[in-house]
Amino acid sequence: MKKISKRARVLTCGAVLAGVVAGTFGAVSASASAPAAAPAAVTADAPDRNLTQSTHLTTAAATKAAQAALDAAKKENQRVSVAVVDRNGNTIVTLRGDGAGPQSYESAVKKAYTAVSWNAPTSELAKRLEQAPNLKDIPGTLFLAGGAPVAANGAPVAGIGVAGAPSGDLDEKFAQAGVAALKR
Numbered sequence: 001m002k003k004i005s006k007r008a009r010v011l012t013c014g015a016v017l018a019g020v021v022a023g024t025f026g027a028v029s030a031s032a033s034a035p036a037a038a039p040a041a042v043t044a045d046a047p048d049r050n051l052t053q054s055t056h057l058t059t060a061a062a063t064k065a066a067q068a069a070l071d072a073a074k075k076e077n078q079r080v081s082v083a084v085v086d087r088n089g090n091t092i093v094t095l096r097g098d099g100a101g102p103q104s105y106e107s108a109v110k111k112a113y114t115a116v117s118w119n120a121p122t123s124e125l126a127k128r129l130e131q132a133p134n135l136k137d138i139p140g141t142l143f144l145a146g147g148a149p150v151a152a153n154g155a156p157v158a159g160i161g162v163a164g165a166p167s168g169d170l171d172e173k174f175a176q177a178g179v180a181a182l183k184r
Contacts, residue, residue, distance in 0.1 A: 054087060057150065057158045061182060062092040065150070068181030069162050070095050072174045080164035080174060083108035085116055087157050089140065100164045107163035111171070113140050115147030116159030122147035123172050146171030148179050 057065075062084040073080040074097065081096045081104035091112075096105055114122050123145035129135055136143050142161075145168025150158035160178040162171040 055152045055155070055157045056086050057084070057092060057182075059092060062158065065158075065160055065178035065181050066093050066095045069160060069174045069178035070097050072177035073097060073162065073165065073170075076165075076170070078165040078170060078174070079104075080162050080171065081105045081108040082174070082178065083112045083161045084178070085109065085112040085159050085161070087116060089113045089116065089159075092158070097164070104164035107142055107144070108146070108161040110140060110142035110161065111144065111147030111163060111175075112159035112161030113147075114142055114159070115149045115161065115175075116156045117141065119149045119151060119156035121145070121149070121172060121176075122161075123168060126168075144168045144171075146175060148172060148175035150179055150182060 066082045066084050069082045070080065073082075079097050079099035079101070081094065081100045083094045083105070084092045086092055091109055094105060094109065111122050114125060118125055122143060125135070125147075126143045126145060129143055135141070146163055146165075147159055147161045149156050150160060160175045162174040162178075165171045165174065
């Protein structure tokens, strides 16, 4: 292989650098003067296999359900927190009742997330731990009674979680009151 002199290397690098600078300047000039092309749009009514639709609770409906669960707990002198999450596990609304324990907020969110993830009440899911104990290791989940799914046409659209009562059965009873409020 032939050795290139220092002078040839400097000239070569200078030529390459000049080309890069000229190309960059030209690209910037061209993009500054040319109008941007409009992105292709997909119409909502077009049959497109790349699109999907899903059903979500409105904020008003989620608030109605959370308030109904909180009211059911108040009637029994229970201090709880209530969370409603959407199908993706994102929190829509949370209500922390007067005097609810500090741990109840996070527990309510996790119960709601667990219920919507499996489209089943968390009391039923807690029973599954006997056959599959590793389920409890899934981040963000809580396999204790107190979570209830909300479904539309058989598909989960939300989860309601309640935490803070002395038993999970009571928490779940209050969560079911929230689900029932959506049917009225």
